[in-house]
Amino acid sequence: MNTILFIEASPRGKASASRSVSDTLAARLTDLYPSAKLIRRNLAAEHLPHLDDTTLRAISTKDADEAERLKEAARQSDQLIDELLESDLLVIATPMWNFGIPSALKAWIDLVVRPGRTFQYADSGVLGLAKDKKAILVLASGGVFTSGPWRPWDFVEPYLRQILGFIGIVDVQTVRAEGMNIPDLAIGAVPRANKAVEELAL
Numbered sequence: 001m002n003t004i005l006f007i008e009a010s011p012r013g014k015a016s017a018s019r020s021v022s023d024t025l026a027a028r029l030t031d032l033y034p035s036a037k038l039i040r041r042n043l044a045a046e047h048l049p050h051l052d053d054t055t056l057r058a059i060s061t062k063d064a065d066e067a068e069r070l071k072e073a074a075r076q077s078d079q080l081i082d083e084l085l086e087s088d089l090l091v092i093a094t095p096m097w098n099f100g101i102p103s104a105l106k107a108w109i110d111l112v113v114r115p116g117r118t119f120q121y122a123d124s125g126v127l128g129l130a131k132d133k134k135a136i137l138v139l140a141s142g143g144v145f146t147s148g149p150w151r152p153w154d155f156v157e158p159y160l161r162q163i164l165g166f167i168g169i170v171d172v173q174t175v176r177a178e179g180m181n182i183p184d185l186a187i188g189a190v191p192r193a194n195k196a197v198e199e200l201a202l
């Protein structure tokens with residue numbers, strides 16, 4: 001394990017359940033792989049841009065001259081993709097917001113899911129290019145989504161697994177701090193998730 005990339009989306013600092021569990025995971029990974037490089041990208045502080053017309057052209061053109069002319073506009077996407085491709089393990093720590101992911105995380109996804117860099121179309125269908133990586137999802141939610149009536153409302157884990165699979169990351173484990181808005185569950189949610197971190201296959 002050489003490089004571990006954490007993508008963290010909650011803006012809630014020390015109050016954040018997903019960040020607290022991701023801290024536990026970072027500590028465990030540091031114990032297991034003391035020489036690994038840990039990158040922690042705080043999306044709440046970074047404000048990645050939404051894709052605009054110029055950036056879209058810069059990251060999708062097949063014309064070498066146009067790509068050269070627009071290379072500045074592609075730079076952030078290039079850097080984020082390089083960082084992802086160089087990592088052996090990707091950790092995405094995120095809250096559920098309105099049953100999906102925060103737009104800060106979607107902005108990161110829009111910058112790294114890019115034809116020719118992280119996926120390509122082939123005769124056999126789509127080929128993910130971000131291969132030989134594992135991922136861990138650390139998810140926090142106010143309600144409970146692993147069972148019960150709200151399960152179909154979870155557009156976080158199914159979406160993240162689908163989009164990661166699309167770029168070639170299929171070895172994905174999940175840890176959840178759920179029920180954060182349900183007092184009886186909230187109290188034990190982070191300790192339970194921290195225990196689940198101890199049980200992850202790393």
Ligand SMILES: Cc1cc2nc3c(=O)[nH]c(=O)nc-3n(C[C@H](O)[C@H](O)[C@H](O)COP(=O)(O)O)c2cc1C
Pocket residue numbers: 010011012015016017018019094095096097098099100140141142143144180181
């Ligand atoms: C803007 C916003 C939207 C939310 N939407 C949902 C939701 O759709 N479903 C849910 O179960 N919890 C929802 N919550 C609760 C959060 O998922 C919960 O507080 C969680 O702990 C947030 O993660 P964090 O502690 O890492 O910030 C929402 C919270 C906020 C602030």
